[in-house]
Amino acid sequence: MTGDGFMRRALVTTGAAIVAMAAAGFAHAQDQTQDRVVNGERFGAWTVNCEALAVNETVCVLNQRLVRSADRVFLAEFLAFDNAGEPGAFLAARVPLGVHFPSGFSIRPDQESEDVLELAWQSCATDLCEALIPLDAEQIEALSAADGAIAGYRPRFGADPLVFRVDLTGLADGLAALARATGNADADAGAEDDDTDASDAQTDQ
Numbered sequence: 001m002t003g004d005g006f007m008r009r010a011l012v013t014t015g016a017a018i019v020a021m022a023a024a025g026f027a028h029a030q031d032q033t034q035d036r037v038v039n040g041e042r043f044g045a046w047t048v049n050c051e052a053l054a055v056n057e058t059v060c061v062l063n064q065r066l067v068r069s070a071d072r073v074f075l076a077e078f079l080a081f082d083n084a085g086e087p088g089a090f091l092a093a094r095v096p097l098g099v100h101f102p103s104g105f106s107i108r109p110d111q112e113s114e115d116v117l118e119l120a121w122q123s124c125a126t127d128l129c130e131a132l133i134p135l136d137a138e139q140i141e142a143l144s145a146a147d148g149a150i151a152g153y154r155p156r157f158g159a160d161p162l163v164f165r166v167d168l169t170g171l172a173d174g175l176a177a178l179a180r181a182t183g184n185a186d187a188d189a190g191a192e193d194d195d196t197d198a199s200d201a202q203t204d205q
Contacts, residue, residue, distance in 0.1 A: 144169060
């Protein structure tokens with residue numbers, strides 16, 4: 001999804017809250033720091049998406065869209081953004097409408113990890129549903145260093161779980177850059193294939 005597309009959806013769904021949280025820092029930071037992020041800038045698997053909301057008011061988030069490599073079926077879109085003046089960050093996942101809420105949306109940093117991050121469903125728009133989780137410094141570093149994170153959700157009632165790999169490298173660096181751009185450096189939290197049954201996925205640029 002392009003930056004324009006994701007921002008448009010962000011403004012009409014729960015993503016409006018995401019924009020509000022992310023913009024809270026950027027709204028006042030434009031004239032206070034030269035450490036600006038650039039739309040399209042890459043941090044590992046993540047791309048910076050920025051949108052001008054008003055004069056001297058810009059919101060930027062990290063974004064990546066995953067499709068299944070075999071047939072380019074949309075799997076999920078991930079967004080990550082600074083916590084606007086507070087420690088930590090937020091990670092959001094957007095999936096097609098019809099997802100089975102009770103089954104949840106989870107991310108395991110790697111196959112060996114016993115820790116599973118459970119994202120909380122927020123709401124749905126006409127074609128997407130969104131889940132969200134706050135991340136602390138330790139979680140951000142763990143996800144950034146993960147060698148093949150695994151994500152999964154049930155796309156609809158009665159369907160088999162959809163499990164796929166997601167590359168989260170660059171998350172810490174990208175969030176640190178967003179924090180510096182908002183003047184929130186003090187609150188900054190931190191600077192392929194394997195033998196699983198997970199579906200292959202690729203980032204859709």
